[in-house]
Amino acid sequence: MILTIIGKELKSMFASPLAWVLMAFLQGIFAFIFMSQLQSFSIMQGQLANTTNAPGLTEVAITPVFSVAAVVILFSVPLLTMRLIAEERRNQTMIFLISAPISMTQIILGKFFATVIFLEIIFVIACLMCFSVLPGGTLDFGLVFSCLLGISLLGGTFSAIGLFVSCLTNHPVVAAILSLAIALGLWIINLTAPDPESVLNLISIFSHWEPFLEGTIAVKNITYFILIISVFIILSIRRLDADRLHA
Amino acid sequence: MVERGITLAAEGLTRLYGINLAVSDVTIELRRGEVIGLLGPNGAGKTTTMQMITGNLAPTNGAINVCGVDMIENPTAAKNRIGYLPEIPPLYRELRVDEFLTLAGRLRKIQRRDIKSAVNAAKQKCGLENMGRRLIGALSKGYRQRVGIAQAIIHEPDVIILDEPTVGLDPNQIREIRSLIRSLGDRHSIILSTHILPEVEAVCDRVHILDHGKVAYSDTIRGMQSARSEYVIDIALQNPPSESEISAKLDNAEVENKEGQEFRITHPYKDPTDIILKSAVEYGWGLFKLNPVQASLEEVFVQLTKTTQ
Numbered sequence: 105m106i107l108t109i110i111g112k113e114l115k116s117m118f119a120s121p122l123a124w125v126l127m128a129f130l131q132g133i134f135a136f137i138f139m140s141q142l143q144s145f146s147i148m149q150g151q152l153a154n155t156t157n158a159p160g161l162t163e164v165a166i167t168p169v170f171s172v173a174a175v176v177i178l179f180s181v182p183l184l185t186m187r188l189i190a191e192e193r194r195n196q197t198m199i200f201l202i203s204a205p206i207s208m209t210q211i212i213l214g215k216f217f218a219t220v221i222f223l224e225i226i227f228v229i230a231c232l233m234c235f236s237v238l239p240g241g242t243l244d245f246g247l248v249f250s251c252l253l254g255i256s257l258l259g260g261t262f263s264a265i266g267l268f269v270s271c272l273t274n275h276p277v278v279a280a281i282l283s284l285a286i287a288l289g290l291w292i293i294n295l296t297a298p299d300p301e302s303v304l305n306l307i308s309i310f311s312h313w314e315p316f317l318e319g320t321i322a323v324k325n326i327t328y329f330i331l332i333i334s335v336f337i338i339l340s341i342r343r344l345d346a347d348r349l350h351a
Numbered sequence: 352m353v354e355r356g357i358t359l360a361a362e363g364l365t366r367l368y369g370i371n372l373a374v375s376d377v378t379i380e381l382r383r384g385e386v387i388g389l390l391g392p393n394g395a396g397k398t399t400t401m402q403m404i405t406g407n408l409a410p411t412n413g414a415i416n417v418c419g420v421d422m423i424e425n426p427t428a429a430k431n432r433i434g435y436l437p438e439i440p441p442l443y444r445e446l447r448v449d450e451f452l453t454l455a456g457r458l459r460k461i462q463r464r465d466i467k468s469a470v471n472a473a474k475q476k477c478g479l480e481n482m483g484r485r486l487i488g489a490l491s492k493g494y495r496q497r498v499g500i501a502q503a504i505i506h507e508p509d510v511i512i513l514d515e516p517t518v519g520l521d522p523n524q525i526r527e528i529r530s531l532i533r534s535l536g537d538r539h540s541i542i543l544s545t546h547i548l549p550e551v552e553a554v555c556d557r558v559h560i561l562d563h564g565k566v567a568y569s570d571t572i573r574g575m576q577s578a579r580s581e582y583v584i585d586i587a588l589q590n591p592p593s594e595s596e597i598s599a600k601l602d603n604a605e606v607e608n609k610e611g612q613e614f615r616i617t618h619p620y621k622d623p624t625d626i627i628l629k630s631a632v633e634y635g636w637g638l639f640k641l642n643p644v645q646a647s648l649e650e651v652f653v654q655l656t657k658t659t660q
Contacts, residue, residue: 105458105460108454108457108458109458112443112454115445115446115450116443116445116446119445119446120445195441195443195444196437196439196441197441197442197443198441199407199435199437199441200441200442200455200502201458202406202407203405203406203407203430203433203435203437204430204455204458204459205426205427205428205429205430205431205458205459205460206427206458207426207427348406348407348408348409349409
């Protein structure tokens, strides 16, 4: 059943120009960053050869792509998630899903995974682009994997936040702005906390995402993302149920 | 399932919106092969009742049982036995008719290998055979309504619930949709909501009239027709006698001069068409127009509640 919902969501996404425009836009940005970093690497190459423990091609060219990608999806995932529930409500199609013999959990999970799969397509294509240096050099595959895992968890987190906010309103635009506000808020919340032990650092998305860029895959960071995703998914399910009970 | 067994039993349905009582103590029982009309003015609670029966809205009080499955305890199993067409057909404009019906079938747990024949059967019943490749967003309103009905019947549900299925259609489409509903009524149980009286008389076996969230009247169609005691007919005469003279000839019916040659005849208990014709010929009134007046829902409603009280 979840697969049916995922299929339906992906079909709807790709039937609208939004998904294609978003995909082209993201790939364009990634390619541009990748190219400029590659350029500076080829300029720096002479100096790097003489330093000990110098950063390799992966650190110089690939990591910045993911670092920029994180900020870009922070702003673009809300555009993707805004219509998930809000538009179904607006078009009166929510009734179609609720009348069908499926649970709210299945509806929410289907929509969540559809968004994640869409983002995953973008990330994998970005990775393939990075692999284009392979004929002329080597990559640190461990670091690439760490970046990919990190950005996937990040994408999942933004999707879950966006999905929940989409459950709150009938207006896609309101949903987009509100989910951007929540995601951005969680992203920058630790700016005012220089102390690494502070609670703000503990709840900030950024402080849990950064280690992935350095190649550190820590259980506590993975747990953090999975926790945030689960909280927003459960909130979404409760929210849809509440519609039926109290609307 | 026993033939003519009860497919839907909704008991004491009550729904509060805040402190507003939208539906209060509505009980509906539906048998296989029966078409029930939910009749009522706007805001009477028809849609709310239907949303509760289909599991879109949790009742504040009351129980819903679909073919022995409780909607509140086991909603997924109960929903699988219901097909629902809401007031605004829930359609994805970006999908093709075939894609949408396949999706509807998949969500209603039709097996992958049976889905094609189910889609074709639903299309055939609703007259959509040649529309499979069309985008739903590009269909006319009448065809969208048919797609809406097709998605409600694709899984052969025991109970079909149609919320104002003929609103906004042209007379030809209305006739087609009505005959479709009538033919579906042979094998499924149907609840139909409408505020059009002739529609109920044309397709339903029984009728429930809702008013202010309560069942104000409920009877078979025949019962309702005989309970509607008044007959109103508009006539126009070339050589009109006085009102009292007409009244005297017409079994003391009430006569009201509308304008010039036109009169409205109201008979309290029987159809006066026959004696109007006879008298007009006998006394040379020059009858040139005779028009039975369709009572509006409100009038019928007043008449019916008058007789039951």
